[in-house]
Amino acid sequence: MFEKVLIANRGEIALRIHRACRDMGIKTVAVHSTADANAMNVRLADESVCIGPPPPRASYLNIPAILSAATITGADAIHPGIGFLSENGDFAEVVREHGFVFVGPAADHIRTMGDKIRAKAAARELGIPVVPGSAGAIASASEAADTAARIGYPVLLKAVAGGGGRGMKLARDDAQLRALLPLAQAEAAAAFGDDSVYLERFLDRPRHIEVQLLGDGNGAVVHLGERDCSLQRHHQKVLEETPSPGLDEDARERVCAIAVRALERLGYQSVGTIEFLYQDGEFYFIEMNTRLQVEHPISEMLSGIDLVREQLRIAAGEALGYRQSDIRLCGHAIECRVNAENPDDFRPSPGRVAEYLAPGGPGIRVDSALYQGYDVPPYYDSLVAKLIAFGSDRHECLMRLRRALEEYVVGGIDTTIPLHQRLAADAEFRSGRYDIGWLERFLAG
Amino acid sequence: MFEKVLIANRGEIALRIHRACRDMGIKTVAVHSTADANAMNVRLADESVCIGPPPPRASYLNIPAILSAATITGADAIHPGIGFLSENGDFAEVVREHGFVFVGPAADHIRTMGDKIRAKAAARELGIPVVPGSAGAIASASEAADTAARIGYPVLLKAVAGGGGRGMKLARDDAQLRALLPLAQAEAAAAFGDDSVYLERFLDRPRHIEVQLLGDGNGAVVHLGERDCSLQRHHQKVLEETPSPGLDEDARERVCAIAVRALERLGYQSVGTIEFLYQDGEFYFIEMNTRLQVEHPISEMLSGIDLVREQLRIAAGEALGYRQSDIRLCGHAIECRVNAENPDDFRPSPGRVAEYLAPGGPGIRVDSALYQGYDVPPYYDSLVAKLIAFGSDRHECLMRLRRALEEYVVGGIDTTIPLHQRLAADAEFRSGRYDIGWLERFLAG
């Protein structure tokens, strides 16, 4: 096992990785920008190196500085955390070229899954269902109608060359489709200089379901069940839970089996997640994350498996050492992402934490780098704490969550704790009947 | 279930009970002395009533004030917590006479187990082994020698009329016994005016093993395994763990079965603990605690059962609703009692908490009413926090414990965190080979 791991990240995830290292008796090196000199992970690390000024490009994305820090501290391995360089295949490669272990999968796997088009093609090859659509550009209205009849309405017309909603049209039947096709083509031409459009089934109320996976690169792949991350605002996850209240046992087994089989075929070596949209009993590939995820703790709560430790063990070349049948997922867990933001208008709220008191007691875990007197810097993303509640069932979990949210004190800055308090008290959320549009409707209502 | 529970206690245990109530949707009433007006449980409670000045006799032991507080707030039930009135049978009775539910067992059970002599007699009747000894006073040297031969050396000569070590003599063989008997009789006569002495087997290196029990008063009794509380200083528990590293599966099943059978015969209705000395494969009754115990969280970690909730449910007349075979104890848990004391000489250290940062992350639970800026009052016992670590095995638990102790910051007052850090790093403690004398030898060494 490694003697010393450099953690190339900041905030709560840097602290999370530090904790996993210390739990394994591994020394840690914190690298940090000047803005994070007083961060908790820096204070707790065995060694620390300031690698640049606050802008991420000059520090947390500064590959030469990170490699130099690893050199002068004599680290064995570099853990990229989440965000920043964690999905940069070139970084993985250069880390390895410099003789360090990169705590993550093969660079090629990172690159493939980081490219939307290659990832979708790879998913198809790996037997993962994707959203049905036309094979390529639609040549005529009758071809569009035939394709739509095959994949089923409603369908979405999308520009081949573009993204971001330009040239995108929703058709609910044949008549609408025929009327909208020329409009979509004209918009696509205007926006991207190419009038090619293609067709895709439109999912109007899907859930976001993802499967947590571990592979050791020697054929062993297991899953830790699914997570439901449907509560999103502007495509950002806000609250996650496992198991999903929207899946039955059959659907759960089906999606986990699909995901495990795909990683077996890929020979994947690290932790990873495959994300799906789920509607009407069917799963459709969104993307694969070739790294740890923010919401990983809820899977840890159910499985008792420390995912960061497993990631380090796998990176050190160890075999998983257990099979799917050895893993017992029990109970229910929910994570609230606490952001330093105004809970009503979501304006970021950096500044000094005047009061800090984390909740405790049974079934409550807090992953946060906050402390009283800490200055939340304005340069980075606003996630400052993850409150994780565990219970033997969803009801117990929700009750503990609500109680912990009552206890949680973060003074001096705005946080999204009040939003989570509203969610935890909401009857519809508590019923578990929500899709990826639900939270935005809840906030608008 | 109750609408509103009055918590007749203070500190971390009052907060613990508050949390269980809130997790069940029950409103809480905090009663407090003037010294505890800013305590966390008072701040978090739905309602609070100041019941008197700091001395416990005038506040936390002030039965009329507590009952008046229950009356003016309209509480349904009173939870006595740990210490104070929790083992006062008269309090249990008067609470019930005033129409409130007492969250605890029958007053008679409290009274019986609170009286050392009656408790030992009750234990015998309930089939619990007690330390073997003479039936009563020893009449002659030959009777002493016969008895000692029967129960086995070493034996302890003890004054029938007294306690506190006066007239107590340890004999390792027949010759010593015959020589010491007249000395013991003379000392007993001098100290207590009665020269009667009796014989008891002496245990020179026992472990303290206790079994956590729940009974619903309708025949259902289950155990949550044993706890090893051998790490003691001046008969005060310092660190507890479960399962005991000193028991094999056979011994564990044996002692749990003895304890369950005893409570079944007693018709016991609440949570409770039977404490044993364990040496050379045999268990001997020490006492029964007819209340929650400080170290209850480690049993919660292994079982996933919230003991305070069960206590409330049973008090409300509910049946257990599960059997022993439904309970699955897995993993390993250790609790460190963090006292506001100098870690070297154990002088109490009340005062203002200048810095406070509790550890977090996987497998760590903190039960504490501390916060930055809180004044630890000098009037009460010095327990200010319980750090509980859980792991899938003892090694993982110990690693997490050590890491969490590294993270834990309590500034402004002395605490016993440094002692726990020393313990967590000690090879002999980590080996699990310790008895109730071990910690004092460790501290002396």
Added chain:
Amino acid sequence: MKLGGRHSPLAPDPDLIRSLAKLLDETGLSEIEWAVGDQRIRVSRPVPVAAAAPVAPQAVATPGEAAAAPAGRNGAGPAATNGHEHPGTLKAPLVGIAYLAAEPGQPPYVKIGDTVAEGQTLLIIEAMKVMNQIRAPRAGRVSRVYIGDATPVEYGTALMLIE
């Protein structure tokens, strides 16, 4: 005492209180109230009616209720809770329901402006079905009655001001 409803988990800042207390001294005001967002703080100090001009500190022992005084550096006395610090403040010596009259419909034992003799019954606190007569610790004039009839009181609740 807080009764009913949910709470704010934020503790008052003792330094803020101290500085507001100093401002009270300095300005001769009897009360400062300040609110930001959903937080609010108020400090007040009763100004003796007979002495509106600044007076030298009076060395008056708190009458008959020494136990209620903040005890030691950690004692957060009930006075801190309700802001009544005057030495003539009569505080509840026990928890219960305070009644200002002997029976419903009867006139109160005393009213504002009454002169009372030492030992005179001022009100009753019912605790555990027992009616406890609360007597004047010394002679004086009733200048404030802080509670209504049939009010639940906790230990240390300010009841009346006797000057």
Added chain:
Amino acid sequence: MKLGGRHSPLAPDPDLIRSLAKLLDETGLSEIEWAVGDQRIRVSRPVPVAAAAPVAPQAVATPGEAAAAPAGRNGAGPAATNGHEHPGTLKAPLVGIAYLAAEPGQPPYVKIGDTVAEGQTLLIIEAMKVMNQIRAPRAGRVSRVYIGDATPVEYGTALMLIE
């Protein structure tokens, strides 16, 4: 930068540092050191050699290292870490190993007392096998060398003082 060994989880108290800094101003001292138990704090401020008497604040831009200055209210600049605040302080612009000489055994590029021209090489920082020449941002005299030869440096480490 901390290298090796275990740490204390206690962060320095910024208010303490500020008040000690004020005391430095007030008293004209150049250094205060204070220890209690196993905690120790030291603050120092270089007193310009040519101006021992109090001088008006100088409006000198930090030369060639604007990025190293504390950025915004949350920016804990490296200067805060090592206490070297003089505007003539040359700070490491990258992480690596600092060498004072071109090769082992060679004389150093500069030594204390040397006068240097703008753009003159002062030392080398090796990062990723590349030798980066660190040049004088302006002409002046080398009055301090803060690091030894072959020292690991982090971003913002004070290297030399050029006056």
